[in-house]
Amino acid sequence: MSSQGVQGYNPRTGEAFGEPVPSTSDSQVDAVVSAAARAFPAWAAATDRAAVLTRLADALDAEAELLISTADTETALGVPRLTTELKRTTNQLRLFAEVITEGSYREATIDSPDPDIIPPRPDLRRILQPLGVVAVFSASNFPFAFSVAGGDTASALASGCPVVVKAHSAHPNTSRETARVVSSVLPEGVFGIVYGTQAGRTLVQHPQVKAVGFTGSTGGGRALFDLAQGRPEPIPFYGELGSVNPVVVLPSAAASRSAELATGFAQSLTMGVGQFCTNPGLLFAPESLVDELAKAVGGAGGGAMLTERMRDSYESGVDSLATHSAVRLVATGSGDGGGWSVAPRLHQVSIEDFAADVEKLTEECFGPSGIVVTYTDPAQLLEVLRELEGSLTATVHADPDEHELAGEVLNEIRRFAGRLVFNAWPTGVAVSWAMHHGGPWPATTAPLHTSVGATGIRRWLAPVTYQSWPDALLPPELQDANPLDIPRRHDGTLITP
Structure with missing residues (x-):
């Protein structure tokens, strides 16, 4: 300024x-x-x-x-x-x-x-x-x-x-x-x-x-x-x-469509140079998916971040992850090097090490940086999901034979996320009647x-009740004739025009 x-x-x-x-x-x-x-x-x-x-x-x-x-x-x-x-x-x-x-x-x-x-x-x-x-x-x-x-x-x-x-x-x-x-x-x-x-x-x-x-x-x-x-x-x-928008990939899905999932993750992670509030910064997946994820993120391009301060904050965040004793850098994408450009990065940590330092490893790194948390036991995955704080979104990728396990994961993620995504990616928020873009702290304050x-x-808006007022002095929405022809609840029954 x-x-x-x-x-x-x-x-x-x-x-x-x-x-x-x-x-x-x-x-x-x-x-x-x-x-x-x-x-x-x-x-x-x-x-x-x-x-x-x-x-x-x-x-x-x-x-x-x-x-x-x-x-x-x-x-x-x-x-x-x-x-x-x-x-x-x-x-x-x-x-x-x-x-x-x-x-x-x-x-x-x-x-x-x-x-x-x-x-x-x-x-x-x-x-x-x-x-x-x-x-x-x-x-x-x-x-x-x-x-x-x-x-x-x-x-x-x-x-x-x-x-x-x-x-x-x-x-x-x-x-x-x-x-x-x-x-x-x-x-x-x-x-x-x-x-x-x-x-x-x-x-x-x-x-x-x-x-x-x-x-x-x-x-x-x-x-x-x-x-x-x-x-x-x-x-x-x-x-x-802030929001890290965790994504869970279940084992059968990882095995049957590893390349598709890796490509989708990289595209979502790097969209808009990772500057989306729904950026999937935290991915839980079997070890078998890491090579495909690294290949996809390594082949992705970065770009200029919105401000110099955001660029510096991003670089500081990924540098901090790189020095974490339990974290391994597995992929670095390309950046054009001009202005406030950054390159995508993907880090890996085991679920045991993640559980030991959840607070640090769930800090949002605004930009195209992600962490893949590798697990082998779905029961351990469920335990770790219980430790996560509020988020705008949470996502599950599962094959048809994993719906029972997906339901168990759903029971955990619906506690802390405002939008629950199945077999898709969280970036992109539709503007509609049914959309909810929110979540518990620190995703939102309300x-x-x-x-x-x-x-x-x-x-x-805030509610107000009119008691025993003449019809002519009421707002049109509350008048007996309903001149605006809007839906109203009358004596407990919703009446639509």
């Missing part, structure tokens, strides 16, 4: 890109948040939020060429990947437009009065209502889908909450261009953006901010979580943090909730 502001860089060369984006002062943060707070009542009551989100998606698609070009220079993620990611982002906005229209996210619930039960029941009508201004912290590794107009922003806007984004220092120019498009579509004050580390701290502590969404490192997320909880009025902090998918909107 420059003394003049937040400087963008080209990771392929390490050279500065664009002029520094000025850091946002504390007084400027206050002005942006205050404007969002003033805009909150009208936005929460707006009946055209779905249409606005659709227009925003269209506007971002219309600016795709400039946005993708800027992001490619600033992140080195590549035009094909960024093209897909921007489309994912706009489709995500359209999904939340559908969520608004469908209406069940409000959880409208009506209990008719009944004076004859104990205690007597008055007319009760419950609904979820938006919290207020939401602070969203952009992610480094997804400059579109988890950043300025990404999932946290889309879901918060859909709920009726204004959003103030803290741009990530890895792509300030991309953030500024995206924010320009967002601001051109949304009503005044409903969206704002701030830049700089200090601005992020100030944002979390601002009394008019009512919730925070964060995607990033465990250390950074924990620091902001503590700020959010230490305020005079503590607020919800929804952080997606395992009940998801940062991807339709139910992500639930984070920005």
Whole structure:
């Protein structure tokens, strides 16, 4: 970060890109948040939020060429990947437009009065209502889908909450261009953006901010979580943090499709230079699979990481593993050597040595680095799985004759993972109604909730019950005529239009 502001860089060369984006002062943060707070009542009551989100998606698609070009220079993620990611982002906005229209996210619930039960029941009508201004912290590794107009922003806007984004220092120019498009579509004050580390701290502590969404490192997320909880009025902090995403390969699967599994693992491990939150950094497999895994990872290419700091952290992490007495380096892929480039690496450790140092060997090494933990006894594997901490995903590869054993593994991994994958790889998170992207600490700070998918909107809402109010004064979702034609639960029965 420059003394003049937040400087963008080209990771392929390490050279500065664009002029520094000025850091946002504390007084400027206050002005942006205050404007969002003033805009909150009208936005929460707006009946055209779905249409606005659709227009925003269209506007971002219309600016795709400039946005993708800027992001490619600033992140080195590549035009094909960024093209897909921007489309994912706009489709995500359209999904939340559908969520608004469908209406069940409000959880409208009506209990008719009944004076004859104990205690007597008055007319009760419950609904979820938006919290207020939401602070969203952009992610480094997804400059579109988890950043300025990404999932946290889309879901918060859909709920009726204004959003103030803290741009990530890895792509300030991309953030500024995206924010320009967002601001051109949304009503005044409903969206704002701030830049700089200090601005992020100030944002979390601002009394008019009512919730925070964060995607990033465990250390950074924990620091902001503590700020959010230490305020005079503590607020919800929804952080997606670190995850090693363990993968279990059972013996028959390893024997029958070793080359396929090794290739799939290497592709998943090195996708986006390993800079995915669902990167499979920990693989449990029989010894027989190691040679194929080493061949696949050794033949894989690396690339430039998003920032110099991330490159240095990656190299420090793999160097630390290389000096561990129980760990053996079994493969090193290729790297182009320019800018902030790194090479993929695969390490091996026995399950006995892994069990003796679980805490160290499950530290996330952000980038294309993996550890294969070799086992011979599935019973020992089950014991070690019980020691693992929370993770976004956990995966099992099994052949049909191993379904009983796969079920035993499932009983262990469903305790600590938010998404359970069978005979596939965890990288790639669908945006849908059934998706859950979360998990117990340290994967997230709130395992009940998801940062991807339709139910992500639930984070920005809180329940309120209306007791014995006249129909005309109720929100339309609770009025007798159900003018919005949404699903509602009436006297315990779910009624759909």
